[in-house]
Amino acid sequence: MSGLGKGITCASIGVLLVNKGFSVTAIKIDPYINVDAGTMNPFQHGEVFVLKDGGEADLDLGNYERFLNVELTRDNNLTTGKIYYEVINNERAGTYLGKTVQIIPHITDKIKKKIRTVAKDSGAEICLIEVGGTVGDIESMPFLEAVRQLHSEEAEEDVFFAHVTLVPTDPQGEQKTKPTQHSVRELRELGLHPDCIVARCSRPLSDDIKNKIALFCDVTKEAVISANDAEDIYDVPLMLDKGMLTYYLLNKINLTPKKNLYEWEELVTKMKSATKTTRIAVVGKYMEVKDSYLSIREALKHAAIHNNCKVDVKWVDAEDIERGNAESLLSDVKGILVPGGFGQRGTQGKIEAITYARENDVPFLGLCLGMQLAVIEFARNVAGIVDAGSGEFRDNFEEGKGVSAGSCTSCDPGYVAGNFVIDILPEQEDLTDMGGTMRLGDYTTMLTEDTLAMRIYQAKEIVERHRHRYEVNPDYVEILKEHGLVFSGIDKENPRRMEVIELPEHKFFIACQAHPEFKSRPIKPAPLFREFVRAALES
Numbered sequence: 001m002s003g004l005g006k007g008i009t010c011a012s013i014g015v016l017l018v019n020k021g022f023s024v025t026a027i028k029i030d031p032y033i034n035v036d037a038g039t040m041n042p043f044q045h046g047e048v049f050v051l052k053d054g055g056e057a058d059l060d061l062g063n064y065e066r067f068l069n070v071e072l073t074r075d076n077n078l079t080t081g082k083i084y085y086e087v088i089n090n091e092r093a094g095t096y097l098g099k100t101v102q103i104i105p106h107i108t109d110k111i112k113k114k115i116r117t118v119a120k121d122s123g124a125e126i127c128l129i130e131v132g133g134t135v136g137d138i139e140s141m142p143f144l145e146a147v148r149q150l151h152s153e154e155a156e157e158d159v160f161f162a163h164v165t166l167v168p169t170d171p172q173g174e175q176k177t178k179p180t181q182h183s184v185r186e187l188r189e190l191g192l193h194p195d196c197i198v199a200r201c202s203r204p205l206s207d208d209i210k211n212k213i214a215l216f217c218d219v220t221k222e223a224v225i226s227a228n229d230a231e232d233i234y235d236v237p238l239m240l241d242k243g244m245l246t247y248y249l250l251n252k253i254n255l256t257p258k259k260n261l262y263e264w265e266e267l268v269t270k271m272k273s274a275t276k277t278t279r280i281a282v283v284g285k286y287m288e289v290k291d292s293y294l295s296i297r298e299a300l301k302h303a304a305i306h307n308n309c310k311v312d313v314k315w316v317d318a319e320d321i322e323r324g325n326a327e328s329l330l331s332d333v334k335g336i337l338v339p340g341g342f343g344q345r346g347t348q349g350k351i352e353a354i355t356y357a358r359e360n361d362v363p364f365l366g367l368c369l370g371m372q373l374a375v376i377e378f379a380r381n382v383a384g385i386v387d388a389g390s391g392e393f394r395d396n397f398e399e400g401k402g403v404s405a406g407s408c409t410s411c412d413p414g415y416v417a418g419n420f421v422i423d424i425l426p427e428q429e430d431l432t433d434m435g436g437t438m439r440l441g442d443y444t445t446m447l448t449e450d451t452l453a454m455r456i457y458q459a460k461e462i463v464e465r466h467r468h469r470y471e472v473n474p475d476y477v478e479i480l481k482e483h484g485l486v487f488s489g490i491d492k493e494n495p496r497r498m499e500v501i502e503l504p505e506h507k508f509f510i511a512c513q514a515h516p517e518f519k520s521r522p523i524k525p526a527p528l529f530r531e532f533v534r535a536a537l538e539s
Helices: 006-019 060-068 080-092 103-122 138-153 178-189 207-217 233-242 245-252 263-273 290-306 318-330 347-359 369-381 391-398 452-457 474-482 527-538
Strands: 024-030 077-079 126-131 162-166 196-201 224-228 276-284 309-317 335-338 364-367 388-390 419-423 439-447 461-468 486-491 498-502 509-512
Touching: 006 024, 006 060, 006 126, 006 162, 006 233, 006 245, 006 263, 024 060, 024 103, 060 290, 077 080, 077 103, 080 103, 080 138, 103 126, 103 138, 126 138, 162 178, 178 196, 178 207, 196 207, 196 245, 207 224, 224 233, 233 245, 233 263, 263 290, 276 290, 276 318, 276 347, 276 527, 290 309, 290 527, 309 318, 309 527, 318 347, 335 347, 335 369, 335 527, 347 364, 347 369, 364 369, 364 527, 369 388, 369 419, 369 474, 369 498, 369 509, 388 391, 391 419, 419 474, 439 452, 439 498, 452 486, 452 498, 452 509, 452 527, 474 486, 509 527
Parallel strands: 024 077, 024 126, 162 196, 196 224, 276 309, 276 335, 335 364, 364 509, 388 419
Antiparallel strands: 439 461, 439 486, 486 498, 498 509
């Protein structure tokens, strides 16, 4: 079922195969009708993960990239919306030559073609396919049928089905196998027979429970793998390997390990052996669902591993800061991170957090909207542009809604912004398609010599992923520079776009328009996060 951990299980299997010397790619199938995850509310679905080609995808694609140390594209995420959209367009174009277009074969054929194309184009030896959703849901049926057909069309040893299922514990402490029995029965009615069962449970499965699942689900006992709750998601590959999943899987698909790598085990050991800790506040507005900031959480973890420490993340709701609680909420942290986001809610709290970091010399890292708000904060409180604001909230300002729109705290409630130091650039103003105004995916930034950004990246050009619509307004760059704000990175293709800002006199104060968290890996942390954690640790 949804939310059970299929993504982490899939990514973990990938790690185990990579450690045996195989090249691996991955595909996530999401049965929802959305074409992609770009318009989804973080409260409902967690963060939107941005891929290098600008594809907006499910957060599991982020887990695949981090675990497998690969870069994927929008083709690695299939949705019902994407498949049906292409089939309908083909029908309108006459591709099917007047035939009646049906789920079988047209939809299922399109799914299979997509899977085979991604697998072939990746050059990988093994392609992992995660079918999202819940067994029995009507929206999943075409995808389950497609993988059933794949199994019948490919050689027996070339397809392996792993079923992730729930084994709950009742109030008396007994593990219950009925949910697993029922889900396997549902699969078998659809023509799918699991080769192994990965049982999600709160504690390791007992031998009796393994035997019971094997008996009722028609698999061998060694094919029942205990995936009990782990201290950290990076423990999961080691847990599955200890449960002999790697050995069973390779035997079943008739592959011999090419090598034995222990890099992941060494990584987890290093992570757990750290004795130093630093506390960092993440000031956001989607705090009810921590997966809204999943990549940030993981990037901080990667940076901590590299700095041989642990990061204690304090999740701070920006709206709580707006109630006058900045000092009480932030005085116990060694670093402040303001992430991206959309909309005016909580922006004033984020601005106050930035003010606190700047005035108290607390290491600060701003991402996307975090950079834009840092520019607004500096414009108001240092450059003297007291009515500085963002064009993103233009409608609120023009309606005279005042300070709730992320405007100046020293102004009266009837205040209307007069200086949009953040705005859509003139060349974007005539675009009517909102998607057309978004910058998505990889963009190249040119860094300035003798700046913090250059020292961090040790490169003149960097590539980071973007997901935003608004920019620093070029009309205000010079006045901000005159008051001490350094623009240490600009877009390579359009030097009017400011990419990185910093304050040289500050211990560590830097912000970028990009989302470096999307490219962070356990074995190679994002440079900005790595140095931010180092600064927090040393402050």
